[in-house]
Amino acid sequence: MAPPAKSIDDRAAVFFAELQDRITAEIEKIDGGGRFREDSWTRPAGGGGRTRVLADGNLFEKAGVGFSDVHGQLRPEMVEALPGDGLDFRATGVSLIFHPRSPRIPTVHANVRHVQHGARSWFGGGTDLTPYYVVPEDAAHFHRTLRDRCDRHDPSFYPRFKRWCDEYFFLPHRNEPRGVGGLFFDYLGAGAETTAGQPPPAASSPHESDAEAMFAFVREVGDAILAAYLPIVERRRTDVWGDRERHWQLVRRGRYVEFNLLYDRGTVFGLRTDGRVESILMSLPPEVRWEYGLLPEPGSPEAESLAAICARRDWARD
Amino acid sequence: MAPPAKSIDDRAAVFFAELQDRITAEIEKIDGGGRFREDSWTRPAGGGGRTRVLADGNLFEKAGVGFSDVHGQLRPEMVEALPGDGLDFRATGVSLIFHPRSPRIPTVHANVRHVQHGARSWFGGGTDLTPYYVVPEDAAHFHRTLRDRCDRHDPSFYPRFKRWCDEYFFLPHRNEPRGVGGLFFDYLGAGAETTAGQPPPAASSPHESDAEAMFAFVREVGDAILAAYLPIVERRRTDVWGDRERHWQLVRRGRYVEFNLLYDRGTVFGLRTDGRVESILMSLPPEVRWEYGLLPEPGSPEAESLAAICARRDWARD
Numbered sequence: 001m002a003p004p005a006k007s008i009d010d011r012a013a014v015f016f017a018e019l020q021d022r023i024t025a026e027i028e029k030i031d032g033g034g035r036f037r038e039d040s041w042t043r044p045a046g047g048g049g050r051t052r053v054l055a056d057g058n059l060f061e062k063a064g065v066g067f068s069d070v071h072g073q074l075r076p077e078m079v080e081a082l083p084g085d086g087l088d089f090r091a092t093g094v095s096l097i098f099h100p101r102s103p104r105i106p107t108v109h110a111n112v113r114h115v116q117h118g119a120r121s122w123f124g125g126g127t128d129l130t131p132y133y134v135v136p137e138d139a140a141h142f143h144r145t146l147r148d149r150c151d152r153h154d155p156s157f158y159p160r161f162k163r164w165c166d167e168y169f170f171l172p173h174r175n176e177p178r179g180v181g182g183l184f185f186d187y188l189g190a191g192a193e194t195t196a197g198q199p200p201p202a203a204s205s206p207h208e209s210d211a212e213a214m215f216a217f218v219r220e221v222g223d224a225i226l227a228a229y230l231p232i233v234e235r236r237r238t239d240v241w242g243d244r245e246r247h248w249q250l251v252r253r254g255r256y257v258e259f260n261l262l263y264d265r266g267t268v269f270g271l272r273t274d275g276r277v278e279s280i281l282m283s284l285p286p287e288v289r290w291e292y293g294l295l296p297e298p299g300s301p302e303a304e305s306l307a308a309i310c311a312r313r314d315w316a317r318d
Numbered sequence: 319m320a321p322p323a324k325s326i327d328d329r330a331a332v333f334f335a336e337l338q339d340r341i342t343a344e345i346e347k348i349d350g351g352g353r354f355r356e357d358s359w360t361r362p363a364g365g366g367g368r369t370r371v372l373a374d375g376n377l378f379e380k381a382g383v384g385f386s387d388v389h390g391q392l393r394p395e396m397v398e399a400l401p402g403d404g405l406d407f408r409a410t411g412v413s414l415i416f417h418p419r420s421p422r423i424p425t426v427h428a429n430v431r432h433v434q435h436g437a438r439s440w441f442g443g444g445t446d447l448t449p450y451y452v453v454p455e456d457a458a459h460f461h462r463t464l465r466d467r468c469d470r471h472d473p474s475f476y477p478r479f480k481r482w483c484d485e486y487f488f489l490p491h492r493n494e495p496r497g498v499g500g501l502f503f504d505y506l507g508a509g510a511e512t513t514a515g516q517p518p519p520a521a522s523s524p525h526e527s528d529a530e531a532m533f534a535f536v537r538e539v540g541d542a543i544l545a546a547y548l549p550i551v552e553r554r555r556t557d558v559w560g561d562r563e564r565h566w567q568l569v570r571r572g573r574y575v576e577f578n579l580l581y582d583r584g585t586v587f588g589l590r591t592d593g594r595v596e597s598i599l600m601s602l603p604p605e606v607r608w609e610y611g612l613l614p615e616p617g618s619p620e621a622e623s624l625a626a627i628c629a630r631r632d633w634a635r636d
Binding site: 278290292 | 576
């Protein structure tokens, strides 16, 4: 007798746990020195996870890759914020953020997740790149890699999810995007009318209610993260930098902190569901500066980088 | 003919502007090197201010003292959050934060303000101390100074406003108070039933609806800020410290950032009323660290300091 088929949420959890293994192994290899330290934890109200952080590596000042699979009861005020009904939820996924030591190497963030709430369940995620010094060919490589992977599933995905990313990773108080963007998507596989919270900026495709097809897409995105990012690390790892570039990096990291604490839904969701604080806030950069009224000198590489970020270009265009 | 009596909000604005002058002069004197740089600004939607920041002083790594007097129309979703009615508002006050270079000297924050919303107006404010290494006699000096000044106006003020401060400057996700507390108060002089937003933890005194009496109290608090803080600076300025103490200071400053961006009402109010971003975020420390899973060694001075903060003692008790 064949074993019973596993549910999609169980299979997603297995994929995410393995994805964490593959990513941490590749990061240790390219870093060539740092090692991830793992904390396995259980959530008193249900579920748990494995948080892995590499600190003070050769290339990475801080790299965090978290796997979690939590379940339980939502706080009543959160029920309305999500598709589905009732209090029962399960959320599983991988979140990562890499803060390189060199200001010449961009910071990258990625997340893939599966959420179940009552009778509804869906996939979400994305990845976005935050350079300190924008190199157009690097931003183009990142976006083209994502576009090519998206196009294998649906030609509407890349333009829609690129735009959603631009809208999401934006600091309204600064009127600045966080970086050069990437992909952001949510509610895939949940059915037609599931646009609670922040709706996608364009109409959804018919097969977006097909949970298996969307699981295949999310596996593609999970596999694409390092394909989009690591070639940039390889290109920039020997680029020279000094105090000036480090200073700019630390100031720009302040914007990262502002975004995550003021606006990021994952941070807010995590803190409101009594998530593990150290795992949620592992995204924060290791060292940061805030300086009052700092503006880059007009015409400087810093000013040009900021202008390139604010322009929100179509980086994938050939 | 005598000139027409000025309204209480105009007189409050004059007091706050002069308070900024006195405080910045005293801070430059004790620093003995740093100078405040002033930015005067106007708010397109109404009013303006003077932001003064001293960076890289002898004692102060960053000291910010902001005066503002802004008015205009609230965003509709904010009307409910404040006593009063309609969209018209005026808010004037002084906010300050001093980040000393030495981890032996505490950070201090203070604010005194007058807010008018429709037919209602009130005073609010407070001051709180955030030591990196708690010295009980310093915390006692800070609290006793505030208690003595409060007692001149109402014996219920110090215990109530001390408790409100403990409740307000608290990081629920860390289950940690921000520091050793001080005073926090709001809605003074507005009348009886004005407890919108966060209500005071105890019943109000009858003369709290007397705007003139509450203005006198706020002047007392404004004058008490440096009386409570500067003697601590003088006591600790020659205390030795090294890399270990600096590291702890930078990590603890991370908690300050977390509080201000996740919870602080002034920050949220400022960003939602299209306030001047650099003036609102001048409160953020100049240099900060986040380290995953950092816990002070049991029995170390850092662990003892954190325990003293979490104990929320009655520091003023003789």
